[in-house]
Structures are given as C-alpha cells and as structure tokens.
Amino acid sequence: MTRSRRGLYAVYIIAAIIVCSLAAGLWLSVPEDIADYVNNGLMLPVFRYGLLFALIAYGVILSGERNPVLLVANFAVFASTLWFGLQRAEYIVVTYESFVDLIIRFPVVTTAMGMIAGIALLFPVRARRWLLPIVSACYGLGLGLFVLLESPLDYYYDWFAFSGGLSGMAVIIASIALANGVQQICTRSSFAIAERIFGSWLIAASLLLAALAIAPQLIRPT
Amino acid sequence: MIIGMFEGPGVRCTAKSLWVLAIGALACLAPETASAHLEDGALGGFQSGFTHPIIGVDHLLAMLAVGIWGAQMGGRNVWTLPVTFPLIMAAGGIIGISGIALPYVELSIALSVFVLGLAIGFAWKAPEWIALLLIAIFAIFHGYAHGVELPQAVDPASYSMGFVVATGAIHLVGIGIGLLLARPWKGQLSRLLGGAIALTGLYFAAGPILP
DSSP: OOHHHHHHHHHHHHHHHHHHHHHHHHHHHOOGGGHHHHHHHHHHHHHOHHHHHHHHHHHHHHHTOOOHHHHHHHHHHHHHHHHHHHHHHHHHHHHHHTTSOGGGHHHHHHHHHHHHHHHHHHSOHHHHHHHHHHHHHHHHHHHHHHHHHHOOOGGGHHHHHHHHHHHHHHHHHHHHHHHHHHHHHSOHHHHHHHHHHHHHHHHHHHHHHHHHHHOGGGSOOO | OEETTSOTTSOOEEHHHHHHHHHHHHHHHHHHHTTGGGOOSSOOSHHHHHHHHHHOHHHHHHHHHHHHHHHHHOTTHHHHHHHHHHHHHHHHHHHHHHTOOOSSHHHHHHHHHHHHHHHHHTTOOOOHHHHHHHHHHHHHHHHHHHHHHGGGSSSHHHHHHHHHHHHHHHHHHHHHHHHHHSSGGGGHHHHHHHHHHHHHHHHHHHTTTOO
C-alpha cells in the first residue's frame, strides 16, 4: 500500500468517525418532541433525487483527488461554505426571492449543483483539481441553501439544518469510499467512461429541470 | 486479463471491470423491469420516468445501439457517443416541453434504430464528427418524445431525472455488451447483433406504412 493511499484511508476513517460521532451526539441530545424534524433532516438527501445525485457526483469528483492534504482542504472548503450557507442563507434567499418565483426555488438549487458537478465530471481528473475548490464552495453554499429552503419552521431550523448538513456529508463520504472501491476493481479508463456518462446524465437532467423550473410558462396547459 | 480490443490511445478494460460495469448497470435496471408494464394512465415520478425508456423497445434498442457502436469504434468514441446522446436528448426534451411540433417523430426514432443497427452491422468506423452528428439528430427526436410527455407527469422533475438516469444506464449496458462482444469471432457477434437491431428498426419504420 502506497503512502498516499494509506493517507487517504486514514482521511476516510477519520471523516466517518467524526460524522458518526456527530450523529450519535445528535441522537442523544435531541428532545423527544422534535425527533421527527431531526429525522426529516437526516432523510433529506435520500428523498430528494436531485440532491442525492448531485451529492453522489460531488463524492465521485472528490474521489479523484489522490492527495490527502488537498482532499481534506477541499472538504474543509465545503464544510465552511456549508456552515456559512446554513447561517447566512436567509439573506441570500431574500435577495433570491426578489428575482425568482418562490415555487421554482427548490429545483434551481439542485439544478445548479447538478450542472456544476456534471460539467466537472466531463473534465479529465487532472483538470478537475483546479475546479475542485470552486465546486466545493458552490456545493457547500448550495446544500446550505437547500436545507434552509426545505426547513419546516424557524423554531426547529437549527435541528433540521444540523441533521440535514450532517446527512449530506455522510452521503458525500460514502460516495467517496464507494467510488474508490469501484476504482480498485475497474481500470482507470473504464471508470472514466462511467464518470463521464454520469456527468452527462446530470447535465441533461439539470437542463430539463431548469426548463421546467425557470420557464413554467413554456408548459402547455393539460 | 486485459481484453486488448482497443490499443494505443484507446480504451483498455479488464474483463473484471467490464463485468462490474455491466452488472452495476443491469442492477440499476433490474428492479424496474419487473414492474415495467404497470404503467397505464397518468405518468408518475422517478420510477415512471425510469421505466419509460426501458419499456419502449425502440428507445431501448437505439440507446443500446449507441453504446455498442461507440464500443465497436473504440478510442474516444466509447464515451463521446453515449455522453453526447443524453445532452442533446435534453435539448430535444426542452423542445417537447415547449410544445413546438416536430414532424415524423416516431418514424425518426424507428430510423435511428435502423441506421444505428446498420452502422454496427457493417462495423462502420465513421469519422467522429459524422457519428456525433448522427447521434445528435436522433437524440433530438428521442428527447422530444420524452419531453412531450413530461408536463403531464405528476412529478415532472423526478420523472425527467428517472428517464435520464435510465438512458445512461442503458448506454452503460450497451458499452458493456459492445466491449464483451468485440473480441470473440473477431467482432462478428456484435455485427450480427447490429443486423438484428437494424431489422427491428426496419420493422418499426415499416409499421405505419404496412396494412
């Protein structure tokens, strides 16, 4: 096992331990009457296909980074922009709502995330290294915005936001580990084909979502 | 074991990795095919979108053919063809959503099956731009057929996600089939398969004309 591979495994294990500890801490401290809100937050990426695919794509992109230090740095960019997004997303939403109709706001966030990840996946792995910090920042902010827009009530927002952000991170870490596992079995070229096809799925789906969301007036009356 | 059907700048795939790709893509499709014929009445969400390209034999064959043809041509075409198809298909879908009428949609889809089948049957090593142009033209009609139905879906966003994912999975299966059949009997098996696809396409195209 090479040194960088050992380093990567160490990063995955530490990240998994942190996420599991936070989840366990959350479960132990959550009051019984708001357990449902925490559950909804935890299940958020599972029941939102757009978000789920976008997060998996981000995990696949991160899995291409072989340098443990850069991997951690990019994940730190994601985590810090996620924190910023969860804290400050309200101001962004207020600005955003002045431009865009409320009804279409949900797909727009996932559409943008899917589009960014899809384009990044079409690039070769080496070129992706330069895009990763931008993708990470956009993803953190995007997930923060998504959680805020999906949150039920202001009073429970903190619980919902924390559990939503946590489960988003868990999906990303699981995707990185899974993508690395598949890369162990596949050759680099065959994995690159699958990555690019996945990227084209995301772009195509995002284009359709954008068409449905941004131009609802295009839809004929049924 | 390296299957050395593509040498030099092309693709090198181990048999194991091909099986992983093929089984993975089939696993995506398998649970859905079991309930593929339940779709009557209104279109639903993700599952409905996912099953749509699979239960439509013309769509299914065309998308498989894209993967097989790309794998048969080798090199960059292995991924450029299946990547181009959904991207242009999305553009066709947007045309369908917007309500712009395209003529001869069903005939064009049937022709796409016929032409792609012929290309595989004759092992046509088309210049990349011609192959991409052909794929793009056909993809517009396939996307249009999906796009027209999209606004009627209960959950259009999930429906579109489902059919794009199914399309990609079918492409992956097509690539897997193309790569697996490229070696035995000097690729004659995939050419035979191409001939069968072309005949099916001809049957679909002749359907509206024949009494």
